[in-house]
Amino acid sequence: MRVAIRTAIAAAVLLAIYGLGLGVEAGFNEYVQRIVLLAGVNVILAVGLNLINGTTGQFSIGHAGFMAVGAYGAAFVGVKIAPTIHGLLGTGAAADAVVFNLALLAGALFAGISGLIVGMPSLRLRGDYLAVVTLGFGEIIRILFNNATFLGAATGYFGDDPSGLPAYTNFFWVFAWATTIVILIHNLTFSQTGRSLTAIREDEIAAEAMATPTTRLKVTAFAISAATAGIAGGLFAHMQAGVRPEDFRFEKSIDMIVMIIVGGLGSISGAILGGIFVAVSLELMRDLQQYRLVLYALLLVVIMIVRPQGLLGNRELYQLVRRRKATRAEGA
Amino acid sequence: MTLLELRKVDKIFGGLHAVRSVSFQVEKGSIFGLIGPNGAGKTTLFNVITGVYTPEQGEILFAGKNIAGLRPALIAARGVARTFQNIRIFRAMTVAENVMVAGHHLHSASILDSMLRTRRYEADEQALSKRARELLEILGLADLAGEIAGSLPYGSQRRLEIARGLMLSPELLLLDEPAAGMNSQEAQTLNEQIRFLRDQLGLTVILVEHNMAVVMNVCEKIHVVDHGETIAEGKPAEIKAHPKVLAAYLGEEAENEAVS
Numbered sequence: 034m035r036v037a038i039r040t041a042i043a044a045a046v047l048l049a050i051y052g053l054g055l056g057v058e059a060g061f062n063e064y065v066q067r068i069v070l071l072a073g074v075n076v077i078l079a080v081g082l083n084l085i086n087g088t089t090g091q092f093s094i095g096h097a098g099f100m101a102v103g104a105y106g107a108a109f110v111g112v113k114i115a116p117t118i119h120g121l122l123g124t125g126a127a128a129d130a131v132v133f134n135l136a137l138l139a140g141a142l143f144a145g146i147s148g149l150i151v152g153m154p155s156l157r158l159r160g161d162y163l164a165v166v167t168l169g170f171g172e173i174i175r176i177l178f179n180n181a182t183f184l185g186a187a188t189g190y191f192g193d194d195p196s197g198l199p200a201y202t203n204f205f206w207v208f209a210w211a212t213t214i215v216i217l218i219h220n221l222t223f224s225q226t227g228r229s230l231t232a233i234r235e236d237e238i239a240a241e242a243m244a245t246p247t248t249r250l251k252v253t254a255f256a257i258s259a260a261t262a263g264i265a266g267g268l269f270a271h272m273q274a275g276v277r278p279e280d281f282r283f284e285k286s287i288d289m290i291v292m293i294i295v296g297g298l299g300s301i302s303g304a305i306l307g308g309i310f311v312a313v314s315l316e317l318m319r320d321l322q323q324y325r326l327v328l329y330a331l332l333l334v335v336i337m338i339v340r341p342q343g344l345l346g347n348r349e350l351y352q353l354v355r356r357r358k359a360t361r362a363e364g365a
Numbered sequence: 366m367t368l369l370e371l372r373k374v375d376k377i378f379g380g381l382h383a384v385r386s387v388s389f390q391v392e393k394g395s396i397f398g399l400i401g402p403n404g405a406g407k408t409t410l411f412n413v414i415t416g417v418y419t420p421e422q423g424e425i426l427f428a429g430k431n432i433a434g435l436r437p438a439l440i441a442a443r444g445v446a447r448t449f450q451n452i453r454i455f456r457a458m459t460v461a462e463n464v465m466v467a468g469h470h471l472h473s474a475s476i477l478d479s480m481l482r483t484r485r486y487e488a489d490e491q492a493l494s495k496r497a498r499e500l501l502e503i504l505g506l507a508d509l510a511g512e513i514a515g516s517l518p519y520g521s522q523r524r525l526e527i528a529r530g531l532m533l534s535p536e537l538l539l540l541d542e543p544a545a546g547m548n549s550q551e552a553q554t555l556n557e558q559i560r561f562l563r564d565q566l567g568l569t570v571i572l573v574e575h576n577m578a579v580v581m582n583v584c585e586k587i588h589v590v591d592h593g594e595t596i597a598e599g600k601p602a603e604i605k606a607h608p609k610v611l612a613a614y615l616g617e618e619a620e621n622e623a624v625s
Binding site for chain 2: 238244253
């Protein structure tokens with residue numbers, strides 16, 4: 034019964050996303066559509082990064098590295114498994130969907146494993162070691178891809194076909210994945226695991242004194258966060274003909290941090306808003322080129338002065354609404 | 366029966382010998398006082414017992430097993446709960462959430478269970494919040510369950526720390542200055558609550574406290590340290606009259622003469 038109800042809800046939501054996608058594809062030009070897709074990818078990135086930076090309070094400043102691993106991983110696996118899957122299932126849209134989603138999961142797996150490798154040594158310790166290590170990791174990964182000839186080195190990876198990677202990514206897949214990830218991470222955050230992660234952020238010594246397995250939880254949260262960035266990377270990769278190392282420079286990691294700081298560290302709804310904000314503002318500032326970084330820096334300084342907790346603080350949108358209602362009821 | 370035994374424990378920070386060959390035994394079901402002037406090493410002893418520090422020498426036997434040098438989370442899971450001298454609650458979380466964090470033994474759902482909100486997740490959440498509510502009830506915080514912990518008054522934050530510690534279902538509870546900042550009426554309530562924990566929940570309590578009204582009233586046995594060394598141990602009446610204790614707290618006669 035329970036499973037049946039949930040399946041029905043899931044089907045309805047997916048159908049709604051599909052319908053919305055058709056609407057967006059019919060109603061807007063390609064330029065706007067691309068911004069919408071980027072906003073969806075950003076939401077995945079921001080919600081994933083928020084789990085470690087916001088909820089757990091361990092700062093990663095090299096998340097573009099995990100996105101890159103996911104992007105290259107998904108692109109490569111997608112290209113390699115496509116002939117086999119097409120041989121089994123034909124060349125229709127269904128076969129493409131299977132190839133695409135398997136590729137995305139492979140990218141997430143690679144990114145998650147990289148997260149484990151980076152997180153295990155650096156999260157054993159208390160303090161800001163993760164920031165230093167992830168900063169290094171982001172750069173190392175980019176330089177590795179820059180020199181990996183089987184992945185196209187500095188030119189980027191375009192698959193085996195001269196027309197480049199297949200453009201699997203569309204509105205439906207981006208928002209189906211974004212919705213799924215937001216729900217899963219929301220559920221995780223509001224569970225005993227999530228409470229323990231927040232406790233680690235609030236006071237690691239006290240959390241440990243309350244029998245919280247701090248290292249194991251921090252590493253797990255970090256790996257989940259990395260895997261999420263991997264999904265976003267895979268979706269991003271299949272939006273264009275190829276993946277290039279320069280797509281995952283340090284600025285990309287900064288963009289992600291801006292998303293979660295603008296929205297409010299520790300707030301999932303804040304991360305969603307922040308992801309959309311960055312996608313739109315990047316387009317508005319396109320003419321400014323590299324000066325946008327100066328603007329971002331200014332924006333961060335202003336936020337730190339005016340509203341250091343970000344747009345929503347560490348609360349969720351629905352909690353704020355509920356609280357406002359409660360205070361109004363008290364006043365009346 | 367002895368629940369906790371320290372055998373010649375030493376803790377050294379660089380040139381500072383913070384704890385020097387301290388030994389004591391705490392009987393199961395007793396309320397044990399640990400007192401001494403500021404900087405005597407009381408909190409260091411708590412940190413050694415709970416695994417925050419590893420002692421340089423000596424053994425710490427909890428229920429017969431040596432726990433010296435184990436990680437704090439493991440020691441806590443074995444049944445040693447504590448509060449902190451300078452309150453360490455999870456400020457941004459609600460009062461109920463603070464308590465629920467410590468309920469690991471009531472929690473069996475995996476991360477996947479939580480993500481998919483399975484029945485096991487729901488059963489866990491129910492068990493955790495039910496137990497948390499019971500404990501908040503005992504400490505008189507039930508009405509504040511939904512409040513943000515950081516916004517509570519000082520005395521309530523101290524009681525919240527006790528409730529959170531109890532969530533571990535501990536055998537031994539270490540209270541580090543629980544009466545600090547409380548007025549005499551609040552301290553009186555605290556006395557009753559500590560007795561309640563022992564009598565009704567069967568806990569063994571070790572109390573570090575400067576408020577002598579609380580210590581002398583509630584403790585059955587008191588251990589006195591000064592400069593990291595044991596100077597006396599006995600019943601409250603004996604400690605009150607002990608010359609070394611008086612000297613440590615009030616200064617020795619020779620020193621008094623030198624000053625005057």
